[in-house]
Amino acid sequence: MMVDTKKNTPATQASTQLIINHIDIDRPRQWLIAGINDFRQAMTVSLSYGLFWVGISLAVTFGAYRLGLWHWLLPLIAGFMFLGPLVAVGSYGISRRLSNGRTPTFADAFGAWTSHTGQLAMMGLMMMIFFIIWIRVATLLFALFFGLNVPSPIDLYSALFTTPEGLGMLLVGTAFGGVLAFGAFSISVVAIPTLMDRDLTFMEGIEASVKSVARNFRPMLLWAAILTGCTIIGVATFYIGLAVILPVLGHASWHAYEDLVGVENKM
Numbered sequence: 001m002m003v004d005t006k007k008n009t010p011a012t013q014a015s016t017q018l019i020i021n022h023i024d025i026d027r028p029r030q031w032l033i034a035g036i037n038d039f040r041q042a043m044t045v046s047l048s049y050g051l052f053w054v055g056i057s058l059a060v061t062f063g064a065y066r067l068g069l070w071h072w073l074l075p076l077i078a079g080f081m082f083l084g085p086l087v088a089v090g091s092y093g094i095s096r097r098l099s100n101g102r103t104p105t106f107a108d109a110f111g112a113w114t115s116h117t118g119q120l121a122m123m124g125l126m127m128m129i130f131f132i133i134w135i136r137v138a139t140l141l142f143a144l145f146f147g148l149n150v151p152s153p154i155d156l157y158s159a160l161f162t163t164p165e166g167l168g169m170l171l172v173g174t175a176f177g178g179v180l181a182f183g184a185f186s187i188s189v190v191a192i193p194t195l196m197d198r199d200l201t202f203m204e205g206i207e208a209s210v211k212s213v214a215r216n217f218r219p220m221l222l223w224a225a226i227l228t229g230c231t232i233i234g235v236a237t238f239y240i241g242l243a244v245i246l247p248v249l250g251h252a253s254w255h256a257y258e259d260l261v262g263v264e265n266k267m
Contacts, residue, residue, distance in 0.1 A: 091250020
C-alpha cells in the first residue's frame with residue numbers, strides 16, 4: 001500500500017511514496033522491548049525527559065487542587081491519552097539519534113520540535129481538538145449524573161464506585177472516551193514520528209497513520225491497549241512511574257513507525 005505524497009519540483013519531478021507495511025501480531029511486543037533497550041542506552045537523557053513531564057503533571061495537579069478545581073483532575077488525567085503522542089516527541093528524537101548510530105543529547109529530546117515545526121504544530125492542534133471535545137463531554141456527563149453542585153473530593157470519588165450515578169458516569173464516560181481516544185490514536189500513532197522524519201504535510205502524516213491502523217488493525221489495537229495500560233500504571237503511581245514509562249513508550253512508538261512506514265523516492 002502506497003501513499004503518494006506528490007512532493008514534485010519542476011527540476012526533478014521527484015515524488016516520495018510512503019509504503020505502509022503489513023506487520024504480525026507479535027510486533028507490539030518487539031517494539032516495547034526495543035523501547036526498553038533505547039531507554040537503557042540513553043538512560044540519562046530519557047529519564048530526565050520523563051522526569052520533566054512528571055514535574056509538569058504534578059504542577060498541574062497541585063494547581064488544580066489549590067484553585068478548587070480538583071473535580072477536573074479525573075478528566076484531565078484521562079485526557080492525557082490524547083496528548084501523549086505530542087508529549088513523547090522528545091523520546092522520538094532520542095530514538096532517531098540512536099537509530100542513526102549516534103549518542104543522544106538533551107538537545108535531541110528537548111529540541112525535537114525544531115524539525116518541521118509548522119506541521120508538528122498542526123498535529124498538536126488536531127490533538128488539542130480531541131482533548132477539548134473530551135473535556136466538554138466530561139463536563140456534560142458530570143452535570144447529567146451529579147447535577148451542578150460539586151460534592152467534596154471524598155464524597156465524589158467515593159460515589160464514583162458506590163452509587164448508580166457514579167457507576168453510570170464511569171461506564172458512559174469510559175465508552176465514549178475509549179472511542180474518542182482510539183480515533184486520536186488512529187490519526188497520530190505514526191503521523192508525528194513521520195512528520196519529524198520526513199518533509200511531509202500533517203495531512204499526509206495523518207493519512208499514513210490511518211492506513212497503518214486500517215491495514216494492521218489487530219496489532220494496532222493491541223498496541224493501543226498496551227499504551228493505555230502502561231499509562232494507567234504510570235498515573236496510578238502518582239505520576240512517578242511515568243518517568244520511565246513515558247520515554248519507554250515513546251521509544252517504542254518510534255520503532256513502530258520504522259516498522260510500519262517505508263519510503264520510496266521516485267523520479
